[in-house]
Amino acid sequence: MTTAFLQRVSNDTAVAHLDMRVKFALLVMASTIIFIWNNLLLQALVLVLMLALMLAARVPAATIRRLILILSPALIMIAVIQGLWSPFGVTPVVTVPDSVPWVGGWHIFYVEGLLFGLAVCCRLLIPMLAFQLVFMTSDPRDIVLGLARIGVPYRVAFLFSTTFRFVPLLFEEMEGIKEAQRLRGVDIDSLGLVRKLIAMARMLVPLVMICLSKAQLMEIALQAKAFTGSGDRTYLHPTREQLSLAEKLLIAVFLLAPVAALAARLVYGFGGSVL
Structure with missing residues:
Protein backbone atom coordinates (compact mmCIF):
# COMPACT_ATOMS: atom_id res chain seq x y z
CA MET A 1 0.00 0.00 0.00
CA ASP A 139 11.54 7.50 -14.71
CA PRO A 140 14.47 7.81 -12.26
CA ARG A 141 16.85 8.01 -15.23
CA ASP A 142 14.89 10.97 -16.59
CA ILE A 143 15.15 12.67 -13.21
CA VAL A 144 18.94 12.32 -13.27
CA LEU A 145 19.06 13.59 -16.85
CA GLY A 146 16.81 16.54 -16.03
CA LEU A 147 18.93 17.52 -13.03
CA ALA A 148 22.10 17.30 -15.13
CA ARG A 149 20.57 19.47 -17.86
CA ILE A 150 19.71 22.28 -15.42
CA GLY A 151 23.30 22.36 -14.20
CA VAL A 152 23.25 20.07 -11.17
CA PRO A 153 26.55 18.09 -10.92
CA TYR A 154 26.07 14.53 -12.09
CA ARG A 155 27.30 13.10 -8.77
CA VAL A 156 24.56 15.01 -6.92
CA ALA A 157 21.94 14.04 -9.49
CA PHE A 158 22.95 10.38 -9.27
CA LEU A 159 22.82 10.49 -5.47
CA PHE A 160 19.32 11.99 -5.60
CA SER A 161 18.16 9.32 -8.05
CA THR A 162 19.69 6.55 -5.92
CA THR A 163 17.91 7.87 -2.84
CA PHE A 164 14.65 7.99 -4.77
CA ARG A 165 15.11 4.36 -5.84
CA PHE A 166 15.83 3.30 -2.24
CA VAL A 167 12.59 4.71 -0.81
CA PRO A 168 10.26 2.01 -2.23
CA LEU A 169 12.92 -0.58 -1.39
CA LEU A 170 12.77 0.49 2.26
CA PHE A 171 9.01 0.08 2.31
CA GLU A 172 9.27 -3.35 0.69
CA GLU A 173 11.84 -4.49 3.25
CA MET A 174 9.63 -3.13 6.02
CA GLU A 175 6.70 -5.14 4.71
CA GLY A 176 8.95 -8.24 4.53
CA ILE A 177 9.94 -7.83 8.16
CA LYS A 178 6.30 -7.40 9.16
CA GLU A 179 5.38 -10.59 7.27
CA ALA A 180 8.16 -12.44 9.09
CA GLN A 181 6.73 -11.20 12.38
CA ARG A 182 3.25 -12.41 11.38
CA LEU A 183 4.66 -15.89 10.71
CA ARG A 184 5.92 -15.82 14.30
CA GLY A 185 2.46 -14.92 15.60
CA VAL A 186 2.97 -11.15 15.97
CA ASP A 187 0.65 -9.01 13.84
CA ILE A 188 2.06 -5.51 14.25
CA ASP A 189 -0.85 -3.82 12.47
CA SER A 190 -3.31 -5.18 15.05
CA LEU A 191 -1.36 -3.91 18.08
CA GLY A 192 -2.24 -0.84 20.07
CA LEU A 193 -0.53 2.46 19.44
CA VAL A 194 2.12 2.17 22.18
CA ARG A 195 2.95 -1.47 21.45
CA LYS A 196 3.02 -0.74 17.71
CA LEU A 197 5.54 2.08 18.23
CA ILE A 198 7.73 -0.21 20.32
CA ALA A 199 7.52 -2.97 17.69
CA MET A 200 8.30 -0.55 14.88
CA ALA A 201 11.33 0.74 16.81
CA ARG A 202 12.63 -2.81 17.15
CA MET A 203 12.21 -3.30 13.40
CA LEU A 204 14.63 -0.46 12.69
CA VAL A 205 17.68 -2.57 13.57
CA PRO A 206 17.16 -5.28 10.91
CA LEU A 207 15.93 -2.64 8.45
CA VAL A 208 19.10 -0.57 8.83
CA MET A 209 21.28 -3.67 8.54
CA ILE A 210 19.51 -4.72 5.33
CA CYS A 211 19.90 -1.23 3.86
CA LEU A 212 23.60 -1.12 4.73
CA SER A 213 24.08 -4.50 3.11
CA LYS A 214 22.34 -3.40 -0.09
CA ALA A 215 24.28 -0.13 -0.14
CA GLN A 216 27.53 -2.10 0.10
CA LEU A 217 26.44 -4.34 -2.78
CA MET A 218 25.65 -1.24 -4.84
CA GLU A 219 29.07 0.20 -4.07
CA ILE A 220 30.71 -3.02 -5.28
CA ALA A 221 28.61 -2.96 -8.47
CA LEU A 222 29.55 0.68 -9.17
CA GLN A 223 33.22 -0.05 -8.63
CA ALA A 224 32.99 -3.08 -10.94
CA LYS A 225 31.55 -0.81 -13.65
CA ALA A 226 34.27 1.84 -13.06
CA PHE A 227 31.72 4.47 -12.07
CA THR A 228 33.38 7.89 -11.77
CA GLY A 229 30.41 10.25 -11.54
CA SER A 230 31.64 12.28 -14.48
CA GLY A 231 29.01 14.34 -16.29
CA ASP A 232 30.75 13.73 -19.62
CA ARG A 233 28.55 10.87 -20.82
CA THR A 234 25.91 9.94 -23.35
CA TYR A 235 22.23 9.59 -22.47
CA LEU A 236 19.36 7.38 -23.49
CA HIS A 237 17.25 10.17 -25.03
CA PRO A 238 19.66 12.64 -26.67
CA THR A 239 16.91 14.03 -28.91
CA ARG A 240 15.21 15.53 -25.84
CA GLU A 241 18.08 17.92 -25.33
CA GLN A 242 16.02 20.65 -27.01
CA LEU A 243 12.75 21.77 -25.51
CA SER A 244 9.68 22.22 -27.67
CA LEU A 245 8.05 25.64 -27.95
CA ALA A 246 5.13 24.52 -25.76
CA GLU A 247 7.52 23.26 -23.07
CA LYS A 248 9.43 26.55 -23.11
CA LEU A 249 6.17 28.44 -22.69
CA LEU A 250 5.16 26.20 -19.79
Whole structure:
Protein backbone atom coordinates (compact mmCIF):
# COMPACT_ATOMS: atom_id res chain seq x y z
CA MET A 1 0.00 0.00 0.00
CA THR A 2 2.76 2.45 0.91
CA THR A 3 4.75 1.86 -2.26
CA ALA A 4 1.67 2.81 -4.30
CA PHE A 5 2.59 6.44 -3.67
CA LEU A 6 5.82 5.95 -5.63
CA GLN A 7 4.81 3.54 -8.37
CA ARG A 8 4.91 4.92 -11.89
CA VAL A 9 1.67 5.46 -13.76
CA SER A 10 1.01 5.21 -17.48
CA ASN A 11 3.58 7.01 -19.63
CA ASP A 12 1.09 7.53 -22.46
CA THR A 13 -0.21 10.82 -21.06
CA ALA A 14 0.82 14.34 -22.01
CA VAL A 15 2.00 15.01 -18.43
CA ALA A 16 4.30 11.98 -18.46
CA HIS A 17 5.83 13.05 -21.79
CA LEU A 18 6.78 16.49 -20.49
CA ASP A 19 10.49 17.18 -20.17
CA MET A 20 11.84 16.99 -16.61
CA ARG A 21 12.79 20.66 -16.77
CA VAL A 22 9.11 21.51 -17.17
CA LYS A 23 8.25 19.34 -14.19
CA PHE A 24 10.98 20.97 -12.09
CA ALA A 25 9.52 24.37 -12.98
CA LEU A 26 6.11 23.09 -11.84
CA LEU A 27 7.63 22.04 -8.51
CA VAL A 28 9.20 25.49 -8.10
CA MET A 29 5.87 27.18 -8.72
CA ALA A 30 3.94 24.83 -6.42
CA SER A 31 6.50 25.28 -3.62
CA THR A 32 6.72 29.08 -3.77
CA ILE A 33 3.43 30.64 -4.85
CA ILE A 34 1.59 29.05 -1.92
CA PHE A 35 3.60 31.17 0.53
CA ILE A 36 2.88 34.40 -1.33
CA TRP A 37 -0.90 34.14 -1.08
CA ASN A 38 -2.99 34.01 2.08
CA ASN A 39 -6.21 33.92 0.09
CA LEU A 40 -8.11 30.66 0.44
CA LEU A 41 -9.74 30.90 -2.99
CA LEU A 42 -6.39 31.34 -4.74
CA GLN A 43 -4.87 28.49 -2.75
CA ALA A 44 -7.85 26.29 -3.62
CA LEU A 45 -7.43 27.20 -7.29
CA VAL A 46 -3.84 25.95 -7.27
CA LEU A 47 -4.96 22.81 -5.41
CA VAL A 48 -7.61 22.11 -8.05
CA LEU A 49 -4.95 22.61 -10.75
CA MET A 50 -2.73 19.99 -9.11
CA LEU A 51 -5.61 17.55 -8.77
CA ALA A 52 -6.54 18.09 -12.42
CA LEU A 53 -2.96 17.43 -13.52
CA MET A 54 -2.84 14.25 -11.44
CA LEU A 55 -6.08 12.99 -12.94
CA ALA A 56 -4.84 13.92 -16.42
CA ALA A 57 -1.71 11.87 -15.69
CA ARG A 58 -3.97 8.93 -14.73
CA VAL A 59 -2.85 8.84 -11.13
CA PRO A 60 -5.37 6.54 -9.42
CA ALA A 61 -7.97 8.44 -7.43
CA ALA A 62 -7.49 5.89 -4.64
CA THR A 63 -3.84 6.92 -4.34
CA ILE A 64 -4.77 10.60 -4.05
CA ARG A 65 -7.48 9.81 -1.51
CA ARG A 66 -5.09 7.66 0.54
CA LEU A 67 -2.51 10.46 0.67
CA ILE A 68 -5.13 12.95 1.85
CA LEU A 69 -6.38 10.50 4.49
CA ILE A 70 -2.84 10.04 5.80
CA LEU A 71 -2.43 13.81 6.08
CA SER A 72 -5.93 14.40 7.46
CA PRO A 73 -4.95 14.37 11.19
CA ALA A 74 -2.36 17.09 10.57
CA LEU A 75 -4.80 19.05 8.39
CA ILE A 76 -7.54 18.95 11.01
CA MET A 77 -5.11 20.01 13.74
CA ILE A 78 -3.89 22.93 11.63
CA ALA A 79 -7.44 24.13 10.94
CA VAL A 80 -8.42 23.90 14.63
CA ILE A 81 -5.28 25.66 15.88
CA GLN A 82 -5.67 28.51 13.39
CA GLY A 83 -9.34 28.82 14.23
CA LEU A 84 -8.54 29.16 17.92
CA TRP A 85 -5.50 31.45 17.90
CA SER A 86 -5.03 32.95 14.46
CA PRO A 87 -4.28 36.71 14.46
CA PHE A 88 -6.67 37.06 11.51
CA GLY A 89 -9.61 36.27 13.81
CA VAL A 90 -12.40 38.88 13.74
CA THR A 91 -15.76 37.12 13.49
CA PRO A 92 -16.32 34.72 16.38
CA VAL A 93 -17.90 31.31 15.81
CA VAL A 94 -18.06 30.14 19.41
CA THR A 95 -18.56 32.44 22.39
CA VAL A 96 -18.47 31.16 25.95
CA PRO A 97 -21.74 32.02 27.76
CA ASP A 98 -21.48 34.87 30.25
CA SER A 99 -22.70 32.55 32.99
CA VAL A 100 -19.48 30.53 32.87
CA PRO A 101 -17.10 31.75 35.61
CA TRP A 102 -13.76 33.32 34.62
CA VAL A 103 -14.06 32.70 30.87
CA GLY A 104 -17.62 33.93 30.26
CA GLY A 105 -17.89 36.05 27.10
CA TRP A 106 -14.60 34.83 25.60
CA HIS A 107 -14.44 34.25 21.85
CA ILE A 108 -12.61 30.97 21.30
CA PHE A 109 -13.09 30.27 17.59
CA TYR A 110 -13.02 32.64 14.60
CA VAL A 111 -14.25 32.36 11.02
CA GLU A 112 -11.18 34.10 9.58
CA GLY A 113 -8.88 31.85 11.58
CA LEU A 114 -10.64 28.76 10.27
CA LEU A 115 -10.42 30.02 6.70
CA PHE A 116 -6.74 30.79 7.10
CA GLY A 117 -6.26 27.33 8.58
CA LEU A 118 -7.81 25.86 5.44
CA ALA A 119 -5.42 27.97 3.36
CA VAL A 120 -2.51 26.56 5.36
CA CYS A 121 -3.85 23.06 4.70
CA CYS A 122 -3.72 23.87 0.98
CA ARG A 123 -0.11 24.96 1.46
CA LEU A 124 0.65 21.52 2.80
CA LEU A 125 -1.31 19.56 0.21
CA ILE A 126 -0.21 21.39 -2.95
CA PRO A 127 3.55 20.62 -2.83
CA MET A 128 2.85 17.07 -1.61
CA LEU A 129 0.61 16.45 -4.61
CA ALA A 130 3.06 18.16 -6.96
CA PHE A 131 5.99 16.00 -5.83
CA GLN A 132 3.86 12.87 -6.06
CA LEU A 133 2.77 13.86 -9.58
CA VAL A 134 6.35 14.40 -10.76
CA PHE A 135 7.76 11.21 -9.25
CA MET A 136 4.87 9.00 -10.40
CA THR A 137 5.14 10.24 -14.00
CA SER A 138 8.95 10.20 -14.31
CA ASP A 139 11.54 7.50 -14.71
CA PRO A 140 14.47 7.81 -12.26
CA ARG A 141 16.85 8.01 -15.23
CA ASP A 142 14.89 10.97 -16.59
CA ILE A 143 15.15 12.67 -13.21
CA VAL A 144 18.94 12.32 -13.27
CA LEU A 145 19.06 13.59 -16.85
CA GLY A 146 16.81 16.54 -16.03
CA LEU A 147 18.93 17.52 -13.03
CA ALA A 148 22.10 17.30 -15.13
CA ARG A 149 20.57 19.47 -17.86
CA ILE A 150 19.71 22.28 -15.42
CA GLY A 151 23.30 22.36 -14.20
CA VAL A 152 23.25 20.07 -11.17
CA PRO A 153 26.55 18.09 -10.92
CA TYR A 154 26.07 14.53 -12.09
CA ARG A 155 27.30 13.10 -8.77
CA VAL A 156 24.56 15.01 -6.92
CA ALA A 157 21.94 14.04 -9.49
CA PHE A 158 22.95 10.38 -9.27
CA LEU A 159 22.82 10.49 -5.47
CA PHE A 160 19.32 11.99 -5.60
CA SER A 161 18.16 9.32 -8.05
CA THR A 162 19.69 6.55 -5.92
CA THR A 163 17.91 7.87 -2.84
CA PHE A 164 14.65 7.99 -4.77
CA ARG A 165 15.11 4.36 -5.84
CA PHE A 166 15.83 3.30 -2.24
CA VAL A 167 12.59 4.71 -0.81
CA PRO A 168 10.26 2.01 -2.23
CA LEU A 169 12.92 -0.58 -1.39
CA LEU A 170 12.77 0.49 2.26
CA PHE A 171 9.01 0.08 2.31
CA GLU A 172 9.27 -3.35 0.69
CA GLU A 173 11.84 -4.49 3.25
CA MET A 174 9.63 -3.13 6.02
CA GLU A 175 6.70 -5.14 4.71
CA GLY A 176 8.95 -8.24 4.53
CA ILE A 177 9.94 -7.83 8.16
CA LYS A 178 6.30 -7.40 9.16
CA GLU A 179 5.38 -10.59 7.27
CA ALA A 180 8.16 -12.44 9.09
CA GLN A 181 6.73 -11.20 12.38
CA ARG A 182 3.25 -12.41 11.38
CA LEU A 183 4.66 -15.89 10.71
CA ARG A 184 5.92 -15.82 14.30
CA GLY A 185 2.46 -14.92 15.60
CA VAL A 186 2.97 -11.15 15.97
CA ASP A 187 0.65 -9.01 13.84
CA ILE A 188 2.06 -5.51 14.25
CA ASP A 189 -0.85 -3.82 12.47
CA SER A 190 -3.31 -5.18 15.05
CA LEU A 191 -1.36 -3.91 18.08
CA GLY A 192 -2.24 -0.84 20.07
CA LEU A 193 -0.53 2.46 19.44
CA VAL A 194 2.12 2.17 22.18
CA ARG A 195 2.95 -1.47 21.45
CA LYS A 196 3.02 -0.74 17.71
CA LEU A 197 5.54 2.08 18.23
CA ILE A 198 7.73 -0.21 20.32
CA ALA A 199 7.52 -2.97 17.69
CA MET A 200 8.30 -0.55 14.88
CA ALA A 201 11.33 0.74 16.81
CA ARG A 202 12.63 -2.81 17.15
CA MET A 203 12.21 -3.30 13.40
CA LEU A 204 14.63 -0.46 12.69
CA VAL A 205 17.68 -2.57 13.57
CA PRO A 206 17.16 -5.28 10.91
CA LEU A 207 15.93 -2.64 8.45
CA VAL A 208 19.10 -0.57 8.83
CA MET A 209 21.28 -3.67 8.54
CA ILE A 210 19.51 -4.72 5.33
CA CYS A 211 19.90 -1.23 3.86
CA LEU A 212 23.60 -1.12 4.73
CA SER A 213 24.08 -4.50 3.11
CA LYS A 214 22.34 -3.40 -0.09
CA ALA A 215 24.28 -0.13 -0.14
CA GLN A 216 27.53 -2.10 0.10
CA LEU A 217 26.44 -4.34 -2.78
CA MET A 218 25.65 -1.24 -4.84
CA GLU A 219 29.07 0.20 -4.07
CA ILE A 220 30.71 -3.02 -5.28
CA ALA A 221 28.61 -2.96 -8.47
CA LEU A 222 29.55 0.68 -9.17
CA GLN A 223 33.22 -0.05 -8.63
CA ALA A 224 32.99 -3.08 -10.94
CA LYS A 225 31.55 -0.81 -13.65
CA ALA A 226 34.27 1.84 -13.06
CA PHE A 227 31.72 4.47 -12.07
CA THR A 228 33.38 7.89 -11.77
CA GLY A 229 30.41 10.25 -11.54
CA SER A 230 31.64 12.28 -14.48
CA GLY A 231 29.01 14.34 -16.29
CA ASP A 232 30.75 13.73 -19.62
CA ARG A 233 28.55 10.87 -20.82
CA THR A 234 25.91 9.94 -23.35
CA TYR A 235 22.23 9.59 -22.47
CA LEU A 236 19.36 7.38 -23.49
CA HIS A 237 17.25 10.17 -25.03
CA PRO A 238 19.66 12.64 -26.67
CA THR A 239 16.91 14.03 -28.91
CA ARG A 240 15.21 15.53 -25.84
CA GLU A 241 18.08 17.92 -25.33
CA GLN A 242 16.02 20.65 -27.01
CA LEU A 243 12.75 21.77 -25.51
CA SER A 244 9.68 22.22 -27.67
CA LEU A 245 8.05 25.64 -27.95
CA ALA A 246 5.13 24.52 -25.76
CA GLU A 247 7.52 23.26 -23.07
CA LYS A 248 9.43 26.55 -23.11
CA LEU A 249 6.17 28.44 -22.69
CA LEU A 250 5.16 26.20 -19.79
CA ILE A 251 8.50 26.75 -18.05
CA ALA A 252 8.11 30.50 -18.52
CA VAL A 253 4.58 30.42 -17.09
CA PHE A 254 5.56 28.28 -14.10
CA LEU A 255 8.60 30.40 -13.22
CA LEU A 256 7.00 33.79 -13.84
CA ALA A 257 3.78 33.01 -11.94
CA PRO A 258 5.40 33.32 -8.45
CA VAL A 259 7.22 36.49 -9.54
CA ALA A 260 3.99 38.04 -10.81
CA ALA A 261 2.14 36.93 -7.67
CA LEU A 262 4.79 38.49 -5.42
CA ALA A 263 4.74 41.76 -7.38
CA ALA A 264 0.93 41.92 -7.22
CA ARG A 265 1.04 41.20 -3.48
CA LEU A 266 3.62 43.89 -2.75
CA VAL A 267 2.14 46.58 -5.00
CA TYR A 268 -1.61 45.95 -4.81
CA GLY A 269 -1.93 43.62 -1.81
CA PHE A 270 -3.46 40.97 -4.09
CA GLY A 271 -3.90 37.68 -2.27
CA GLY A 272 -3.02 39.11 1.12
CA SER A 273 -6.47 38.78 2.68
CA VAL A 274 -7.94 35.45 3.67
CA LEU A 275 -10.94 35.99 1.35
